[in-house]
Amino acid sequence: MIFLQLFYTFLYIGAFTFGGGYSMVALIQDEVVRNHHWLTDAQFADLLAVSQSTPGPIGINTATYTGYLAVAGAGYPQWAAVLGSLLASLAVIAIPVALILTLCRLLQVHRNNPTFQRILIVVKLAVIGLIAAAALRLANVDTFGLPGLNRRFVVSVAIFAAVFIFSWRYKKSPILLIVASGLVGLIVYSI
Amino acid sequence: MARYCDIFWSFFKIGTFTVGGGYAMLPLMQRELVDRRRWLSPEYFADCVALSQAMPGVLAVNMATMVGYHLRGIRGAAAAIVGNILMPIVFILALAILFRTMQGNTYVERIFLGLRPAVVALIAVPVFNMARTAHVRWSNAWIPLLAALLVWLLGVSPLWVVLAAATLGWLHGVLSKHNKTTKP
Structure with a gap:
């Protein structure tokens, strides 16, 4: 039953990601692409492009998009796919919201607990590695094309390098870079 | 006391006008909740940010839950959450439907061929930024x-x-x- 699987999967993704946004990418990729095959690597990259250029938290964006495509891909009608996207979006926030509402006061008091702080420091370090792993996993034949002196691969590497430099060195906005890369793709591959 | 519709509206604006996820929302939240509405003191806001980061899940939704609950209890939290995620869900849903119907369109496919390597770079950059803020050293x-x-x-x-x-x-x-x- 795809609805149950979606709900359970996003419940679990929401419960085990710390640090927001990008730290979710590795776990979502693991579940959605590797385990359930709801999306291909290329579709997952497309989803990240879309979620980085539309409003809202990346965790919600990915849940909405995956929920829709997973149910539609399984052959259900449109309304069921919309239902699936809402279900996944609610599931991803359910556990953190329940935790915050029940623990709100307790948390305020224990926020500076040294053990809690130490746990967070190490988890944050590991999360950096998880994001790196998500990027490395995405850098494959699906996203870059077959390595070699062919148009697709050379263009892909050039776009990667340019976006990396403009984002890291010049702090250009992701929307601008995504729109520019899309235009480059449209022009280069149309020639 | 904050009205439910004000809570909803504030978070609706925050959710609709920030692109790029949780951390991009923080400055807008501070301006709206601390400077404009004066619902929270700057210190309380900083506490909420630290706590939201310590909790699992989506940072912006955690913030909305905490602030909404602080202002008007469970219903306040619900107003803030719904306000925060409503437009993002509508946007993505519209795009997902659009892309599915345009599947196989050569122009869309060409655009995405250009986007995919860009996304890998956009995920790689925060790794280096976070390494700096999390004080990664040789040890x-x-x-x-x-x-x-x-x-x-x-x-x-x-x-x-x-x-x-x-x-x-x-x-x-x-x-x-x-x-x-x-x-x-």
Whole structure:
């Protein structure tokens, strides 16, 4: 039953990601692409492009998009796919919201607990590695094309390098870079 | 006392006008909640940010839950959450429907061929930015490196990596506390 699987999967993704946004990418990729095959690597990259250029938290964006495509891909009608996207979006926030509402006061008091702080420091370090792993996993034949002196691969590497430099060195906005890369793709591959 | 519709409206604006996820929302939240509405003091806002980061899940939704609950209890939290995620869900849903119907369109396919390597770069950049803010040094760089290798090459689930890191942090805390008490 795809609805149950979606709900359970996003419940679990929401419960085990710390640090927001990008730290979710590795776990979502693991579940959605590797385990359930709801999306291909290329579709997952497309989803990240879309979620980085539309409003809202990346965790919600990915849940909405995956929920829709997973149910539609399984052959259900449109309304069921919309239902699936809402279900996944609610599931991803359910556990953190329940935790915050029940623990709100307790948390305020224990926020500076040294053990809690130490746990967070190490988890944050590991999360950096998880994001790196998500990027490395995405850098494959699906996203870059077959390595070699062919148009697709050379263009892909050039776009990667340019976006990396403009984002890291010049702090250009992701929307601008995504729109520019899309235009480059449209022009280069149309020639 | 804050009205439900004001809570909803504030978070609706925050959710609709920030692109790029949780951290991009923080400055807008501060301006709206602290400076404009004066619902929170700057100190309380900073506390909420720290707590939201300590909780699992989506940072912006955690913030909305905490602030909404602080203002008007459970219903306030619901107003803030719905306001925050309404437009993002509508936007993505519209795009998902659009892309599915345009599947196989050569122009869309060409655009996405250009986008995919860009996305890999946009995910790689925060790794380096976070390495700076999390104070990665030679002494602790093995933690992110090991995490990346386990997940990337060995296919270990990120879940186990997070749980192992939490255990390690806890053990470190217990041991260093023990050291402190045994020292004269």
